[in-house]
Amino acid sequence: MTRFGIIGGGLMGHGIAVALAQAGHRVVVYDADPATLASLDERIVRALERCDMLPGDAGLVTARITAAKTLSDMVVRVDAVIEAVPERLDVKHQVLEALEAKIPAVMPVWSNTSVLSLTEVAEGMRHPQRLVGVHWWNPPYLIPLVEVAPGAETDHRFVREACDVLNGMGKTTVRLHRDVPGFIGNRLQFALVREALHLLEQEVCDPVTIDTVMRASLGLRWSAVGPMENADFIGLDLTRNILDSLAPHLSAAVTFPALDEPLNAGQRGRASGGGLLTWPPGRGEEVAQRLESGIRRNLVGP
Protein backbone atom coordinates (compact mmCIF):
# COMPACT_ATOMS: atom_id res chain seq x y z
CA MET A 1 0.00 0.00 0.00
CA THR A 2 1.16 3.50 -0.77
CA ARG A 3 0.85 6.61 1.38
CA PHE A 4 -0.62 9.36 -0.79
CA GLY A 5 -0.64 13.08 -0.14
CA ILE A 6 -3.41 15.07 -1.80
CA ILE A 7 -3.14 18.83 -2.32
CA GLY A 8 -6.66 20.22 -2.51
CA GLY A 9 -9.54 18.87 -0.41
CA GLY A 10 -12.40 20.06 -2.61
CA LEU A 11 -14.82 17.98 -4.68
CA MET A 12 -12.19 16.00 -6.56
CA GLY A 13 -9.59 15.88 -3.78
CA HIS A 14 -11.87 14.37 -1.17
CA GLY A 15 -13.36 12.00 -3.73
CA ILE A 16 -9.92 10.74 -4.76
CA ALA A 17 -9.04 10.34 -1.06
CA VAL A 18 -12.10 8.12 -0.58
CA ALA A 19 -11.27 6.02 -3.67
CA LEU A 20 -7.67 5.49 -2.52
CA ALA A 21 -8.62 4.72 1.09
CA GLN A 22 -11.29 2.23 -0.01
CA ALA A 23 -8.50 0.34 -1.79
CA GLY A 24 -6.42 0.25 1.40
CA HIS A 25 -4.07 3.16 0.75
CA ARG A 26 -3.34 5.75 3.45
CA VAL A 27 -4.08 9.35 2.50
CA VAL A 28 -3.08 12.73 3.93
CA VAL A 29 -5.10 15.67 2.60
CA TYR A 30 -3.74 19.22 2.64
CA ASP A 31 -5.72 22.30 1.69
CA ALA A 32 -4.69 25.94 2.10
CA ASP A 33 -8.26 26.77 3.11
CA PRO A 34 -9.00 25.82 6.76
CA ALA A 35 -12.76 25.68 6.13
CA THR A 36 -12.28 23.07 3.37
CA LEU A 37 -10.16 20.96 5.71
CA ALA A 38 -12.66 21.38 8.57
CA SER A 39 -15.51 19.95 6.48
CA LEU A 40 -13.42 17.09 5.07
CA ASP A 41 -14.50 14.40 7.56
CA GLU A 42 -18.15 15.21 7.11
CA ARG A 43 -17.91 15.06 3.32
CA ILE A 44 -16.02 11.76 3.46
CA VAL A 45 -18.71 10.24 5.69
CA ARG A 46 -21.40 11.40 3.23
CA ALA A 47 -19.49 9.87 0.31
CA LEU A 48 -19.20 6.55 2.12
CA GLU A 49 -22.92 6.61 2.90
CA ARG A 50 -23.57 7.02 -0.80
CA CYS A 51 -21.40 3.94 -1.39
CA ASP A 52 -23.75 1.93 0.87
CA MET A 53 -20.80 0.81 3.02
CA LEU A 54 -21.44 -0.89 6.33
CA PRO A 55 -20.53 1.37 9.29
CA GLY A 56 -17.59 -0.84 10.28
CA ASP A 57 -16.08 -0.81 6.80
CA ALA A 58 -16.71 2.92 6.49
CA GLY A 59 -14.88 3.43 9.78
CA LEU A 60 -11.83 1.59 8.42
CA VAL A 61 -11.83 3.80 5.34
CA THR A 62 -12.22 7.01 7.34
CA ALA A 63 -9.36 6.00 9.62
CA ARG A 64 -7.01 5.84 6.62
CA ILE A 65 -7.61 9.52 5.74
CA THR A 66 -6.07 12.31 7.80
CA ALA A 67 -5.78 16.05 7.28
CA ALA A 68 -2.61 18.15 7.28
CA LYS A 69 -2.70 21.86 8.07
CA THR A 70 0.54 22.61 6.25
CA LEU A 71 2.21 21.27 3.12
CA SER A 72 5.35 20.51 5.19
CA ASP A 73 3.32 18.41 7.61
CA MET A 74 1.82 16.47 4.67
CA VAL A 75 4.95 15.69 2.65
CA VAL A 76 6.87 14.04 5.49
CA ARG A 77 4.13 11.41 5.83
CA VAL A 78 3.70 10.28 2.20
CA ASP A 79 5.35 8.37 -0.69
CA ALA A 80 3.55 10.08 -3.59
CA VAL A 81 1.61 13.31 -4.08
CA ILE A 82 -1.55 14.08 -6.06
CA GLU A 83 -2.42 17.67 -6.91
CA ALA A 84 -6.15 18.26 -7.22
CA VAL A 85 -6.29 22.06 -7.18
CA PRO A 86 -8.47 24.10 -9.59
CA GLU A 87 -7.72 23.98 -13.33
CA ARG A 88 -5.75 27.23 -13.53
CA LEU A 89 -2.24 27.13 -14.85
CA ASP A 90 -0.92 29.79 -12.43
CA VAL A 91 -2.38 27.94 -9.44
CA LYS A 92 -0.91 24.61 -10.58
CA HIS A 93 2.54 26.18 -11.14
CA GLN A 94 2.54 27.79 -7.70
CA VAL A 95 1.53 24.56 -5.96
CA LEU A 96 4.09 22.45 -7.83
CA GLU A 97 6.90 24.92 -7.08
CA ALA A 98 6.10 24.89 -3.35
CA LEU A 99 5.80 21.10 -3.42
CA GLU A 100 9.09 20.41 -5.20
CA ALA A 101 10.95 22.54 -2.65
CA LYS A 102 9.92 20.03 0.02
CA ILE A 103 10.10 16.55 -1.55
CA PRO A 104 12.87 14.30 -2.89
CA ALA A 105 13.50 14.31 -6.66
CA VAL A 106 12.25 10.75 -7.09
CA MET A 107 8.83 11.15 -5.44
CA PRO A 108 6.01 10.65 -7.97
CA VAL A 109 3.60 13.53 -8.53
CA TRP A 110 0.20 13.00 -10.18
CA SER A 111 -1.73 15.92 -11.57
CA ASN A 112 -5.52 15.64 -11.83
CA THR A 113 -5.54 17.99 -14.77
CA SER A 114 -7.43 17.21 -17.93
CA VAL A 115 -8.43 20.46 -19.52
CA LEU A 116 -4.96 22.01 -19.33
CA SER A 117 -2.02 20.60 -21.26
CA LEU A 118 0.05 18.48 -18.87
CA THR A 119 3.21 19.57 -20.64
CA GLU A 120 2.36 23.19 -19.82
CA VAL A 121 1.56 22.24 -16.23
CA ALA A 122 5.03 20.66 -16.00
CA GLU A 123 6.78 23.80 -17.26
CA GLY A 124 9.04 25.27 -14.63
CA MET A 125 9.29 22.02 -12.66
CA ARG A 126 12.73 21.01 -11.45
CA HIS A 127 11.95 17.35 -12.10
CA PRO A 128 9.22 17.21 -14.76
CA GLN A 129 10.00 13.55 -15.48
CA ARG A 130 8.00 12.55 -12.39
CA LEU A 131 4.80 14.40 -13.28
CA VAL A 132 2.02 12.12 -14.58
CA GLY A 133 -1.42 13.23 -15.71
CA VAL A 134 -3.90 11.10 -13.75
CA HIS A 135 -7.41 12.26 -14.53
CA TRP A 136 -10.21 10.91 -12.35
CA TRP A 137 -13.92 11.21 -13.09
CA ASN A 138 -16.43 12.45 -10.56
CA PRO A 139 -17.23 10.77 -8.24
CA PRO A 140 -13.82 9.04 -8.23
CA TYR A 141 -14.99 6.29 -5.85
CA LEU A 142 -17.76 5.29 -8.26
CA ILE A 143 -16.62 5.93 -11.86
CA PRO A 144 -14.16 3.22 -12.92
CA LEU A 145 -12.26 5.25 -15.53
CA VAL A 146 -8.93 6.94 -14.81
CA GLU A 147 -7.08 8.47 -17.78
CA VAL A 148 -3.29 8.45 -17.53
CA ALA A 149 -1.05 10.57 -19.76
CA PRO A 150 2.62 11.55 -19.91
CA GLY A 151 3.80 15.11 -20.40
CA ALA A 152 6.50 15.71 -23.01
CA GLU A 153 9.25 15.13 -20.42
CA THR A 154 7.61 12.45 -18.27
CA ASP A 155 9.65 9.31 -17.59
CA HIS A 156 7.46 6.37 -18.68
CA ARG A 157 8.49 4.45 -15.59
CA PHE A 158 6.28 6.83 -13.57
CA VAL A 159 3.39 6.32 -16.01
CA ARG A 160 3.61 2.54 -15.74
CA GLU A 161 3.78 2.76 -11.96
CA ALA A 162 0.65 4.93 -11.83
CA CYS A 163 -1.25 2.47 -14.05
CA ASP A 164 -0.12 -0.45 -11.88
CA VAL A 165 -1.35 1.21 -8.69
CA LEU A 166 -4.70 2.19 -10.26
CA ASN A 167 -5.26 -1.21 -11.87
CA GLY A 168 -4.49 -2.79 -8.51
CA MET A 169 -7.36 -0.72 -7.08
CA GLY A 170 -9.74 -2.20 -9.67
CA LYS A 171 -9.85 0.99 -11.71
CA THR A 172 -10.21 0.93 -15.51
CA THR A 173 -7.13 2.77 -16.74
CA VAL A 174 -6.44 4.03 -20.23
CA ARG A 175 -3.02 5.30 -21.19
CA LEU A 176 -2.71 8.11 -23.71
CA HIS A 177 0.31 8.01 -26.03
CA ARG A 178 0.77 11.70 -25.33
CA ASP A 179 -1.08 14.42 -23.45
CA VAL A 180 -3.60 16.61 -25.24
CA PRO A 181 -5.89 19.23 -23.66
CA GLY A 182 -9.01 17.45 -22.44
CA PHE A 183 -7.37 14.03 -22.60
CA ILE A 184 -9.87 11.66 -24.29
CA GLY A 185 -13.08 11.79 -22.24
CA ASN A 186 -13.45 15.53 -21.95
CA ARG A 187 -12.70 16.04 -25.64
CA LEU A 188 -15.46 13.58 -26.54
CA GLN A 189 -17.80 15.15 -23.99
CA PHE A 190 -17.23 18.74 -25.01
CA ALA A 191 -17.32 18.00 -28.75
CA LEU A 192 -20.87 16.82 -28.07
CA VAL A 193 -21.66 19.76 -25.77
CA ARG A 194 -20.38 22.19 -28.42
CA GLU A 195 -22.80 20.71 -30.95
CA ALA A 196 -25.66 20.82 -28.41
CA LEU A 197 -25.07 24.56 -27.88
CA HIS A 198 -24.96 24.99 -31.67
CA LEU A 199 -28.45 23.44 -31.94
CA LEU A 200 -29.73 25.86 -29.28
CA GLU A 201 -28.17 28.81 -31.10
CA GLN A 202 -29.73 27.66 -34.39
CA GLU A 203 -33.10 27.51 -32.60
CA VAL A 204 -33.62 23.88 -33.54
CA CYS A 205 -34.72 22.94 -30.03
CA ASP A 206 -34.52 23.90 -26.34
CA PRO A 207 -32.08 22.54 -23.71
CA VAL A 208 -34.60 20.09 -22.22
CA THR A 209 -35.02 18.49 -25.66
CA ILE A 210 -31.26 17.93 -25.98
CA ASP A 211 -31.29 16.03 -22.69
CA THR A 212 -34.40 14.04 -23.63
CA VAL A 213 -32.69 12.94 -26.85
CA MET A 214 -29.53 11.87 -25.02
CA ARG A 215 -31.30 10.01 -22.24
CA ALA A 216 -33.78 8.21 -24.55
CA SER A 217 -31.33 7.12 -27.27
CA LEU A 218 -27.53 7.47 -27.20
CA GLY A 219 -27.31 7.45 -23.39
CA LEU A 220 -28.98 4.03 -23.36
CA ARG A 221 -26.31 2.56 -25.63
CA TRP A 222 -22.92 4.05 -24.81
CA SER A 223 -22.36 2.11 -21.60
CA ALA A 224 -22.62 -1.10 -23.63
CA VAL A 225 -21.14 -0.32 -27.05
CA GLY A 226 -18.66 2.48 -27.67
CA PRO A 227 -18.62 4.71 -30.76
CA MET A 228 -15.75 2.91 -32.55
CA GLU A 229 -17.28 -0.55 -32.12
CA ASN A 230 -20.58 0.93 -33.28
CA ALA A 231 -18.94 2.45 -36.37
CA ASP A 232 -17.61 -0.98 -37.33
CA PHE A 233 -20.94 -2.56 -36.44
CA ILE A 234 -23.02 -0.36 -38.76
CA GLY A 235 -20.16 -0.33 -41.31
CA LEU A 236 -17.34 2.14 -41.90
CA ASP A 237 -18.74 2.90 -45.37
CA LEU A 238 -22.07 3.99 -43.85
CA THR A 239 -20.22 5.86 -41.09
CA ARG A 240 -18.23 7.78 -43.69
CA ASN A 241 -21.33 8.53 -45.76
CA ILE A 242 -23.06 9.97 -42.71
CA LEU A 243 -20.01 12.03 -41.72
CA ASP A 244 -19.57 13.27 -45.29
CA SER A 245 -23.17 14.56 -45.13
CA LEU A 246 -23.13 15.91 -41.59
CA ALA A 247 -19.63 17.18 -40.90
CA PRO A 248 -20.00 20.41 -42.93
CA HIS A 249 -23.03 21.25 -40.74
CA LEU A 250 -21.43 20.46 -37.36
CA SER A 251 -20.18 23.18 -35.06
CA ALA A 252 -16.61 24.40 -35.25
CA ALA A 253 -17.38 27.24 -32.84
CA VAL A 254 -14.95 28.78 -30.36
CA THR A 255 -17.51 31.20 -28.89
CA PHE A 256 -20.73 30.19 -27.17
CA PRO A 257 -23.61 32.69 -27.20
CA ALA A 258 -25.92 30.04 -25.70
CA LEU A 259 -23.74 30.15 -22.56
CA ASP A 260 -22.97 33.87 -22.64
CA GLU A 261 -26.62 34.83 -22.62
CA PRO A 262 -27.53 33.21 -19.27
CA LEU A 263 -24.11 34.07 -17.78
CA ASN A 264 -24.50 37.73 -18.66
CA ALA A 265 -27.86 37.64 -16.90
CA GLY A 266 -26.23 36.20 -13.77
CA GLN A 267 -27.59 32.69 -14.42
CA ARG A 268 -24.78 30.26 -13.67
CA GLY A 269 -26.88 27.09 -13.43
CA ARG A 270 -27.70 25.11 -10.30
CA ALA A 271 -25.79 27.39 -7.93
CA SER A 272 -27.72 30.50 -9.02
CA GLY A 273 -31.15 28.84 -9.24
CA GLY A 274 -31.32 28.96 -13.02
CA GLY A 275 -29.27 28.55 -16.18
CA LEU A 276 -30.09 26.52 -19.29
CA LEU A 277 -32.82 24.87 -17.18
CA THR A 278 -34.70 25.99 -14.07
CA TRP A 279 -33.37 24.90 -10.66
CA PRO A 280 -36.04 24.98 -7.97
CA PRO A 281 -34.94 23.97 -4.44
CA GLY A 282 -34.17 20.25 -4.22
CA ARG A 283 -33.39 19.74 -7.90
CA GLY A 284 -29.64 19.71 -7.32
CA GLU A 285 -29.89 16.87 -4.81
CA GLU A 286 -32.34 14.99 -7.04
CA VAL A 287 -29.92 15.23 -9.99
CA ALA A 288 -26.98 14.02 -7.87
CA GLN A 289 -29.00 11.00 -6.73
CA ARG A 290 -30.28 10.27 -10.24
CA LEU A 291 -26.72 10.42 -11.55
CA GLU A 292 -25.42 7.98 -8.97
CA SER A 293 -28.33 5.58 -9.56
CA GLY A 294 -27.67 5.72 -13.29
CA ILE A 295 -24.00 4.96 -12.85
CA ARG A 296 -24.73 2.09 -10.47
CA ARG A 297 -27.24 0.33 -12.70
CA ASN A 298 -24.67 0.35 -15.51
CA LEU A 299 -21.85 -0.84 -13.26
CA VAL A 300 -23.79 -3.91 -12.16
CA GLY A 301 -25.09 -4.68 -15.66
CA PRO A 302 -23.71 -7.51 -17.79
Next chain:
Amino acid sequence: MTRFGIIGGGLMGHGIAVALAQAGHRVVVYDADPATLASLDERIVRALERCDMLPGDAGLVTARITAAKTLSDMVVRVDAVIEAVPERLDVKHQVLEALEAKIPAVMPVWSNTSVLSLTEVAEGMRHPQRLVGVHWWNPPYLIPLVEVAPGAETDHRFVREACDVLNGMGKTTVRLHRDVPGFIGNRLQFALVREALHLLEQEVCDPVTIDTVMRASLGLRWSAVGPMENADFIGLDLTRNILDSLAPHLSAAVTFPALDEPLNAGQRGRASGGGLLTWPPGRGEEVAQRLESGIRRNLVGP
Protein backbone atom coordinates in the same frame (compact mmCIF):
# COMPACT_ATOMS: atom_id res chain seq x y z
CA MET B 1 -55.56 2.28 -34.54
CA THR B 2 -54.02 3.30 -37.82
CA ARG B 3 -53.14 1.12 -40.80
CA PHE B 4 -49.55 1.94 -41.79
CA GLY B 5 -47.79 1.16 -45.03
CA ILE B 6 -44.00 0.90 -44.86
CA ILE B 7 -41.83 1.25 -47.95
CA GLY B 8 -38.59 -0.63 -47.31
CA GLY B 9 -38.46 -3.88 -45.33
CA GLY B 10 -34.79 -3.70 -44.32
CA LEU B 11 -33.33 -3.17 -40.85
CA MET B 12 -35.28 -0.02 -40.03
CA GLY B 13 -38.44 -0.90 -41.95
CA HIS B 14 -39.01 -4.23 -40.25
CA GLY B 15 -38.09 -2.75 -36.88
CA ILE B 16 -40.62 0.06 -37.28
CA ALA B 17 -43.22 -2.51 -38.36
CA VAL B 18 -42.63 -4.44 -35.13
CA ALA B 19 -42.88 -1.29 -32.99
CA LEU B 20 -46.14 -0.25 -34.64
CA ALA B 21 -47.69 -3.72 -34.49
CA GLN B 22 -46.75 -4.12 -30.81
CA ALA B 23 -48.81 -0.98 -30.15
CA GLY B 24 -51.82 -2.49 -31.96
CA HIS B 25 -51.45 -0.83 -35.35
CA ARG B 26 -51.81 -2.84 -38.57
CA VAL B 27 -48.84 -2.69 -40.93
CA VAL B 28 -48.32 -3.53 -44.60
CA VAL B 29 -44.67 -3.72 -45.68
CA TYR B 30 -43.63 -3.25 -49.30
CA ASP B 31 -40.12 -3.73 -50.62
CA ALA B 32 -38.96 -3.73 -54.25
CA ASP B 33 -36.59 -6.60 -53.42
CA PRO B 34 -38.40 -9.98 -53.23
CA ALA B 35 -35.62 -11.49 -51.07
CA THR B 36 -36.08 -8.78 -48.43
CA LEU B 37 -39.83 -9.44 -48.35
CA ALA B 38 -39.30 -13.21 -48.23
CA SER B 39 -37.16 -12.95 -45.07
CA LEU B 40 -39.48 -10.45 -43.38
CA ASP B 41 -41.47 -12.94 -41.28
CA GLU B 42 -38.33 -14.63 -40.01
CA ARG B 43 -36.75 -11.31 -39.02
CA ILE B 44 -39.94 -10.20 -37.25
CA VAL B 45 -40.04 -13.44 -35.25
CA ARG B 46 -36.40 -12.94 -34.23
CA ALA B 47 -37.12 -9.36 -33.15
CA LEU B 48 -40.06 -10.50 -31.02
CA GLU B 49 -37.89 -13.21 -29.43
CA ARG B 50 -35.43 -10.49 -28.47
CA CYS B 51 -38.33 -8.62 -26.84
CA ASP B 52 -38.95 -11.66 -24.60
CA MET B 53 -42.60 -11.75 -25.69
CA LEU B 54 -44.75 -14.75 -24.84
CA PRO B 55 -45.54 -16.86 -27.96
CA GLY B 56 -49.24 -15.94 -27.85
CA ASP B 57 -48.54 -12.22 -27.71
CA ALA B 58 -45.88 -12.54 -30.41
CA GLY B 59 -48.44 -14.30 -32.60
CA LEU B 60 -50.84 -11.38 -32.24
CA VAL B 61 -48.13 -8.95 -33.26
CA THR B 62 -47.03 -11.03 -36.25
CA ALA B 63 -50.63 -11.31 -37.45
CA ARG B 64 -50.85 -7.51 -37.68
CA ILE B 65 -47.95 -7.32 -40.19
CA THR B 66 -48.42 -8.37 -43.79
CA ALA B 67 -46.27 -8.01 -46.90
CA ALA B 68 -47.23 -6.42 -50.21
CA LYS B 69 -45.48 -7.35 -53.44
CA THR B 70 -46.37 -4.11 -55.19
CA LEU B 71 -46.71 -0.52 -54.09
CA SER B 72 -50.26 -0.45 -55.55
CA ASP B 73 -51.24 -3.45 -53.43
CA MET B 74 -49.89 -1.72 -50.33
CA VAL B 75 -51.42 1.75 -50.69
CA VAL B 76 -55.03 0.54 -51.02
CA ARG B 77 -54.80 -1.09 -47.58
CA VAL B 78 -53.40 1.77 -45.48
CA ASP B 79 -54.18 5.20 -43.95
CA ALA B 80 -50.59 6.53 -43.72
CA VAL B 81 -47.25 5.67 -45.28
CA ILE B 82 -43.72 5.53 -43.83
CA GLU B 83 -40.75 5.53 -46.16
CA ALA B 84 -37.74 3.70 -44.72
CA VAL B 85 -35.55 3.37 -47.79
CA PRO B 86 -31.79 4.04 -47.78
CA GLU B 87 -30.53 7.56 -47.06
CA ARG B 88 -29.94 8.62 -50.67
CA LEU B 89 -31.73 11.66 -51.98
CA ASP B 90 -32.31 10.19 -55.47
CA VAL B 91 -33.80 7.01 -53.99
CA LYS B 92 -36.10 8.99 -51.67
CA HIS B 93 -37.28 11.25 -54.52
CA GLN B 94 -38.03 8.29 -56.78
CA VAL B 95 -39.99 6.49 -54.05
CA LEU B 96 -42.00 9.58 -53.09
CA GLU B 97 -42.88 10.35 -56.71
CA ALA B 98 -44.17 6.81 -57.28
CA LEU B 99 -46.05 6.93 -53.99
CA GLU B 100 -47.79 10.26 -54.58
CA ALA B 101 -49.09 9.04 -57.93
CA LYS B 102 -51.11 6.40 -56.06
CA ILE B 103 -52.40 8.02 -52.84
CA PRO B 104 -54.87 10.79 -52.00
CA ALA B 105 -53.43 14.27 -51.33
CA VAL B 106 -54.37 14.17 -47.64
CA MET B 107 -52.66 10.90 -46.72
CA PRO B 108 -49.81 11.50 -44.24
CA VAL B 109 -46.31 10.45 -45.28
CA TRP B 110 -43.53 9.99 -42.72
CA SER B 111 -39.91 9.92 -43.82
CA ASN B 112 -37.40 8.06 -41.66
CA THR B 113 -34.64 10.33 -42.82
CA SER B 114 -32.28 11.98 -40.40
CA VAL B 115 -29.01 12.55 -42.18
CA LEU B 116 -30.58 14.21 -45.23
CA SER B 117 -32.40 17.52 -45.00
CA LEU B 118 -36.13 16.81 -44.88
CA THR B 119 -36.79 19.95 -46.89
CA GLU B 120 -34.60 18.58 -49.67
CA VAL B 121 -36.33 15.19 -49.44
CA ALA B 122 -39.67 17.02 -49.91
CA GLU B 123 -38.48 18.84 -53.03
CA GLY B 124 -40.46 17.80 -56.07
CA MET B 125 -43.39 16.50 -54.04
CA ARG B 126 -46.87 17.45 -55.21
CA HIS B 127 -48.06 17.79 -51.62
CA PRO B 128 -45.00 18.49 -49.46
CA GLN B 129 -47.23 19.76 -46.62
CA ARG B 130 -47.95 16.13 -45.63
CA LEU B 131 -44.32 15.01 -45.32
CA VAL B 132 -43.10 14.72 -41.72
CA GLY B 133 -39.61 13.69 -40.65
CA VAL B 134 -40.08 10.84 -38.17
CA HIS B 135 -36.69 9.47 -37.20
CA TRP B 136 -36.62 6.20 -35.28
CA TRP B 137 -33.60 4.75 -33.49
CA ASN B 138 -32.45 1.19 -33.94
CA PRO B 139 -33.98 -1.06 -32.77
CA PRO B 140 -37.24 0.91 -33.03
CA TYR B 141 -39.17 -1.54 -30.81
CA LEU B 142 -36.69 -1.00 -27.97
CA ILE B 143 -35.34 2.58 -28.13
CA PRO B 144 -37.98 5.01 -26.81
CA LEU B 145 -36.85 8.09 -28.74
CA VAL B 146 -38.49 9.22 -31.97
CA GLU B 147 -37.43 12.61 -33.38
CA VAL B 148 -40.13 14.49 -35.28
CA ALA B 149 -39.37 17.44 -37.57
CA PRO B 150 -41.22 19.52 -40.14
CA GLY B 151 -39.79 20.36 -43.53
CA ALA B 152 -40.02 23.98 -44.69
CA GLU B 153 -43.45 23.37 -46.25
CA THR B 154 -44.88 20.84 -43.80
CA ASP B 155 -48.34 21.59 -42.37
CA HIS B 156 -47.96 21.48 -38.58
CA ARG B 157 -51.24 19.59 -38.30
CA PHE B 158 -49.39 16.54 -39.72
CA VAL B 159 -46.55 17.03 -37.22
CA ARG B 160 -48.95 17.15 -34.27
CA GLU B 161 -50.76 14.09 -35.56
CA ALA B 162 -47.50 12.13 -35.83
CA CYS B 163 -46.53 13.09 -32.27
CA ASP B 164 -49.96 12.08 -30.97
CA VAL B 165 -49.76 8.65 -32.59
CA LEU B 166 -46.20 8.07 -31.33
CA ASN B 167 -46.93 9.30 -27.81
CA GLY B 168 -49.98 7.03 -27.78
CA MET B 169 -47.59 4.14 -28.44
CA GLY B 170 -45.55 5.09 -25.36
CA LYS B 171 -42.70 6.52 -27.41
CA THR B 172 -40.63 9.48 -26.18
CA THR B 173 -41.08 12.08 -28.90
CA VAL B 174 -39.13 15.28 -29.36
CA ARG B 175 -40.28 17.88 -31.84
CA LEU B 176 -37.68 19.97 -33.66
CA HIS B 177 -38.63 23.57 -34.46
CA ARG B 178 -37.23 23.02 -37.93
CA ASP B 179 -35.39 20.26 -39.76
CA VAL B 180 -31.60 20.21 -39.88
CA PRO B 181 -29.39 17.46 -41.34
CA GLY B 182 -28.88 14.83 -38.63
CA PHE B 183 -31.80 16.10 -36.57
CA ILE B 184 -30.59 16.26 -32.93
CA GLY B 185 -29.37 12.79 -32.00
CA ASN B 186 -27.19 12.09 -34.99
CA ARG B 187 -25.60 15.54 -34.80
CA LEU B 188 -24.66 14.92 -31.17
CA GLN B 189 -23.48 11.41 -32.00
CA PHE B 190 -21.37 12.34 -34.99
CA ALA B 191 -19.88 15.43 -33.34
CA LEU B 192 -18.49 12.98 -30.80
CA VAL B 193 -17.47 10.43 -33.46
CA ARG B 194 -15.68 13.19 -35.41
CA GLU B 195 -13.61 14.04 -32.33
CA ALA B 196 -12.89 10.35 -31.68
CA LEU B 197 -11.48 9.99 -35.22
CA HIS B 198 -9.46 13.16 -34.62
CA LEU B 199 -7.84 11.56 -31.55
CA LEU B 200 -6.94 8.48 -33.62
CA GLU B 201 -5.48 10.66 -36.36
CA GLN B 202 -3.45 12.61 -33.80
CA GLU B 203 -2.15 9.27 -32.48
CA VAL B 204 -3.34 10.01 -28.96
CA CYS B 205 -4.86 6.54 -28.56
CA ASP B 206 -6.25 3.54 -30.42
CA PRO B 207 -9.95 2.78 -31.19
CA VAL B 208 -10.33 0.31 -28.31
CA THR B 209 -9.24 3.03 -25.87
CA ILE B 210 -11.93 5.42 -27.17
CA ASP B 211 -14.57 2.80 -26.44
CA THR B 212 -13.13 2.00 -23.01
CA VAL B 213 -13.30 5.68 -22.09
CA MET B 214 -16.91 5.99 -23.23
CA ARG B 215 -18.11 2.81 -21.54
CA ALA B 216 -16.32 3.47 -18.24
CA SER B 217 -17.22 7.16 -17.82
CA LEU B 218 -19.63 9.18 -19.99
CA GLY B 219 -21.65 6.14 -21.08
CA LEU B 220 -22.44 5.42 -17.43
CA ARG B 221 -23.93 8.88 -16.94
CA TRP B 222 -25.78 9.97 -20.06
CA SER B 223 -28.83 7.75 -19.55
CA ALA B 224 -29.42 9.51 -16.23
CA VAL B 225 -28.31 13.12 -16.70
CA GLY B 226 -28.10 14.82 -20.09
CA PRO B 227 -25.38 17.26 -21.16
CA MET B 228 -27.42 20.44 -20.60
CA GLU B 229 -28.52 19.48 -17.08
CA ASN B 230 -24.91 18.51 -16.38
CA ALA B 231 -23.66 21.89 -17.65
CA ASP B 232 -25.98 23.65 -15.20
CA PHE B 233 -25.05 21.17 -12.48
CA ILE B 234 -21.30 21.80 -12.68
CA GLY B 235 -21.95 25.49 -13.43
CA LEU B 236 -22.18 27.38 -16.72
CA ASP B 237 -19.12 29.43 -15.75
CA LEU B 238 -17.03 26.27 -15.41
CA THR B 239 -18.60 24.88 -18.60
CA ARG B 240 -17.58 28.00 -20.49
CA ASN B 241 -14.07 27.96 -19.04
CA ILE B 242 -13.61 24.37 -20.19
CA LEU B 243 -15.00 25.11 -23.65
CA ASP B 244 -12.85 28.22 -23.96
CA SER B 245 -9.80 26.04 -23.31
CA LEU B 246 -10.82 23.01 -25.37
CA ALA B 247 -12.81 24.31 -28.33
CA PRO B 248 -9.79 25.57 -30.30
CA HIS B 249 -8.36 22.03 -30.09
CA LEU B 250 -11.52 20.15 -31.10
CA SER B 251 -11.99 18.73 -34.57
CA ALA B 252 -13.61 20.82 -37.28
CA ALA B 253 -12.72 18.20 -39.90
CA VAL B 254 -14.71 17.40 -43.02
CA THR B 255 -12.38 14.59 -44.17
CA PHE B 256 -11.62 11.43 -42.20
CA PRO B 257 -8.31 9.69 -42.86
CA ALA B 258 -8.95 7.35 -39.91
CA LEU B 259 -11.90 5.93 -41.90
CA ASP B 260 -10.32 6.20 -45.35
CA GLU B 261 -7.34 4.09 -44.35
CA PRO B 262 -9.28 0.91 -43.44
CA LEU B 263 -11.84 1.51 -46.21
CA ASN B 264 -9.11 1.79 -48.84
CA ALA B 265 -7.77 -1.54 -47.58
CA GLY B 266 -11.22 -3.13 -48.01
CA GLN B 267 -11.91 -3.10 -44.27
CA ARG B 268 -15.52 -2.01 -43.80
CA GLY B 269 -16.00 -3.18 -40.21
CA ARG B 270 -18.07 -6.11 -38.98
CA ALA B 271 -19.25 -7.16 -42.44
CA SER B 272 -15.71 -7.52 -43.79
CA GLY B 273 -14.21 -9.13 -40.68
CA GLY B 274 -12.18 -6.09 -39.71
CA GLY B 275 -12.22 -2.31 -39.53
CA LEU B 276 -11.25 -0.07 -36.64
CA LEU B 277 -11.37 -3.20 -34.47
CA THR B 278 -11.02 -6.92 -35.29
CA TRP B 279 -14.21 -8.92 -35.94
CA PRO B 280 -13.69 -12.63 -35.38
CA PRO B 281 -16.73 -14.88 -36.00
CA GLY B 282 -19.41 -14.40 -33.34
CA ARG B 283 -18.40 -10.88 -32.35
CA GLY B 284 -21.23 -9.27 -34.33
CA GLU B 285 -23.86 -11.32 -32.51
CA GLU B 286 -22.15 -10.69 -29.16
CA VAL B 287 -22.19 -6.92 -29.77
CA ALA B 288 -25.88 -6.98 -30.77
CA GLN B 289 -26.75 -8.84 -27.57
CA ARG B 290 -24.57 -6.60 -25.40
CA LEU B 291 -26.23 -3.54 -26.94
CA GLU B 292 -29.73 -4.80 -26.23
CA SER B 293 -28.82 -5.76 -22.65
CA GLY B 294 -27.33 -2.32 -22.13
CA ILE B 295 -30.45 -0.59 -23.41
CA ARG B 296 -32.71 -2.78 -21.30
CA ARG B 297 -30.91 -2.20 -18.01
CA ASN B 298 -31.26 1.53 -18.55
CA LEU B 299 -34.92 1.30 -19.54
CA VAL B 300 -35.85 -0.51 -16.35
CA GLY B 301 -33.69 1.69 -14.14
CA PRO B 302 -35.10 4.36 -11.84
